[in-house]
Amino acid sequence: xxxxPIFLALVLLVCLGLTACVAVGPxxxxxxxxxxxxxxQSGLKADGEKQVAEAVxxxxxxxxxxxxxxxxxxxxxLKANLDLATARAQLREARAQxxxxxxxxxxxxxxxxxxxxxxxxxxxGSGATSELYxxxxxxDWEVDIFGGLRRGLEAAEADLDAGMEGLRDTQVSIxxxxxLNYVDLRTAERRLTIAEDNIASLxxxxxxxxxxxxxxxVSEVDVAxxxxxxxxxxxxxxxxxxxxxxxxxxxAVLLGRAxxxxxxxxxxxxxxxxxxxxxxxxxxxxxxxxxxxxxxxxRKLAAQTARxxxxxxxxxxxxxxxxxIGLEALTLSGLGSGSAALxxxxxxxxxxxxxxxxxxxxxxxxxxxxxxxxxxYQSTVLxxxxxxxxxxxxxxxxxxxxxxxxxxxxxxxxxxxxxEQRYASxxxxxxxxxxxxxxxxxxxxxxxxxxxxxxxxxIQLYKALGGGWSHAPEQENHRNAS
Numbered sequence: 001x002x003x004x005p006i007f008l009a010l011v012l013l014v015c016l017g018l019t020a021c022v023a024v025g026p027x028x029x030x031x032x033x034x035x036x037x038x039x040x041q042s043g044l045k046a047d048g049e050k051q052v053a054e055a056v057x058x059x060x061x062x063x064x065x066x067x068x069x070x071x072x073x074x075x076x077x078l079k080a081n082l083d084l085a086t087a088r089a090q091l092r093e094a095r096a097q098x099x100x101x102x103x104x105x106x107x108x109x110x111x112x113x114x115x116x117x118x119x120x121x122x123x124x125g126s127g128a129t130s131e132l133y134x135x136x137x138x139x140d141w142e143v144d145i146f147g148g149l150r151r152g153l154e155a156a157e158a159d160l161d162a163g164m165e166g167l168r169d170t171q172v173s174i175x176x177x178x179x180l181n182y183v184d185l186r187t188a189e190r191r192l193t194i195a196e197d198n199i200a201s202l203x204x205x206x207x208x209x210x211x212x213x214x215x216x217x218v219s220e221v222d223v224a225x226x227x228x229x230x231x232x233x234x235x236x237x238x239x240x241x242x243x244x245x246x247x248x249x250x251x252a253v254l255l256g257r258a259x260x261x262x263x264x265x266x267x268x269x270x271x272x273x274x275x276x277x278x279x280x281x282x283x284x285x286x287x288x289x290x291x292x293x294x295x296x297x298x299r300k301l302a303a304q305t306a307r308x309x310x311x312x313x314x315x316x317x318x319x320x321x322x323x324x325i326g327l328e329a330l331t332l333s334g335l336g337s338g339s340a341a342l343x344x345x346x347x348x349x350x351x352x353x354x355x356x357x358x359x360x361x362x363x364x365x366x367x368x369x370x371x372x373x374x375x376x377y378q379s380t381v382l383x384x385x386x387x388x389x390x391x392x393x394x395x396x397x398x399x400x401x402x403x404x405x406x407x408x409x410x411x412x413x414x415x416x417x418x419x420e421q422r423y424a425s426x427x428x429x430x431x432x433x434x435x436x437x438x439x440x441x442x443x444x445x446x447x448x449x450x451x452x453x454x455x456x457x458x459i460q461l462y463k464a465l466g467g468g469w470s471h472a473p474e475q476e477n478h479r480n481a482s
Contacts, residue, residue, distance in 0.1 A: 010047045016245060023309055024147055024312045024315075025308050025311075028301075028306065033381055035284040035381065038283065039284060039392060056280070057400075058467030059467065061467040061468065062468075063360060064277070065273035066276070067271075069266070070182050075257065075308070076174055076255045077256075078171065078174070078175070081174050085256075087163075087170040094156075095160055097159065097160070098156040100157070101152045101154075104143060104152060105149050105150065108178055110138045110139075111136075112136060112137075112326075113134070114133070114135075115131070116133075117130075118132075121358065131330055131331060131332075132328070132330060133334070134335075135327050137325055138323075138324045140322045142319070143320065146313045147309065148314065152306070154302075158299045158303035161299040161302075162303060165292040165293070167408075168292035169292035172291075172293075175236050176459055176462070178254050179273075179459050180379075181251050183272060183273065183452055183455045185244055185248060186273065187451065188244045188247060190269075190271075190272055190448040192240040193269065194444045194445055194448055195236050195441075199233050202233055202374045205226050206227055208226075208423075208424065209223045210226075222429075222430035229434050233441065248260075251266070272448070274451065279462070281392075288384055288387060290465065291384050292466060292469060293380055294380050297365040297373075297381075298377055303373075304366070305370060307366050308369075311362045312363055314352065314359045315359055315363075319347070321347050324343065326341075327340040384464070388465065391457060395461055399454055402451060402453075405443060408443050413445050415439070419432055419433045420436075
């Protein structure tokens with residue numbers, strides 16, 4: 001009797017040793033990133049640029065804009081945005097899938113009990129009544145000799161990592177979108193204020209033209225021209241008001257709220273937020289490692305590499321161990337006796353012989369998917385490099401354009417002031433005043449627009465650098481689940 005447990009132990013040791021064999025299929029190696037040593041546009045300087053490049057906390061980059069209202073909006077969006085909630089649910093799904101893949105490696109044990117009472121026929125038998133009771137445990141285990149299950153676990157773990165990076169990438173996008181829409185709102189408000197100020201100025205010019213016409217100093221043409229310019233400027237107000245309402249509604253949706261719920265919160269106009277210092281650029285390889293979309297693409301490549309190994313394992317035999325141990329007796333009280341014990345142990349092997357090409361086709365499919373994942377990773381890297389280069393040149397050139405517009409607007413205001421004075425004195429005609437006023441309006445509107453464009457370019461740069469995520473609670477949950 002002593003040889004039975006020894007035999008079982010030897011069987012288990014042999015099986016455990018076999019499962020330590022190298023898994024079939026390719027082992028994943030992180031691909032080397034073929035990236036330049038420095039950014040092409042990193043040396044560009046905007047004309048008049050006085051910013052000094054400094055290290056910025058990319059995980060909270062929006063705080064560089066120094067806008068408390070914006071800070072609160074971003075905080076609320078990170079808590080309540082529906083896309084982020086969906087990404088978190090997908091991460092939970094990936095965790096559960098990883099747990100399922102891990103469970104495939106272990107045995108399954110079930111408890112079973114039964115009680116049977118049977119009476120035979122008096123016509124065909126003795127008519128006696130018999131009973132049978134049993135209770136025990138049934139176990140089954142697939143011995144992962146060729147590593148198919150381990151490859152499945154590798155794929156699930158890589159998918160979980162990709163899900164984490166996907167959540168981070170969603171955070172990056174949501175933060176950038178909130179800030180961009182906030183900039184759109186403040187830009188539209190600024191342009192609306194400029195238009196209203198110019199309407200007030202044009203109204204004064206219109207009244208001046210009417211007074212000079214009534215005094216017989218000018219013709220009615222000056223009055224008509226002044227009124228035309230006044231009404232033309234007023235016509236721009238509705239579209240600007242529409243833009244402000246649309247921006248508020250979009251911000252509300254990004255915060256997981258119904259359109260219109262942020263009206264009171266955003267009722268007070270604010271300045272267009274701008275960062276007052278430049279970002280210190282790291283080397284491209286470091287930036288790529290910071291970007292969640294690149295990290296997610298790399299993890300998806302790792303997952304698909306494991307799936308190819310999982311498919312190749314189907315070409316090899318599979319081994320199963322099953323057994324049971326329990327008690328069986330003709331009476332319920334008899335289950336307690338030592339003679340009621342029973343056990344069984346079964347080892348089986350299944351080898352593929354003919355599957356109509358299914359296994360080969362699946363391997364070919366997984367290999368093609370692996371090639372796609374590799375190309376997707378390379379494409380993501382190139383897109384990331386492009387994003388940064390484009391953002392750098394956009395910040396530089398937009399800053400230069402804004403500086404020039406500021407100088408031009410200052411000069412145009414001085415010209416308008418002189419023109420109004422000379423017109424009041426009868427030294428120049430009215431068209432000169434209107435041209436000067438129109439120039440001021442256009443330049444101030446362009447300046448407000450360029451300020452918004454510069455803010456948007458800064459935001460795109462922060463986003464391109466992979467800013468907007470940190471090792472948040474999701475990361476800790478991921479570690480705890482591992």
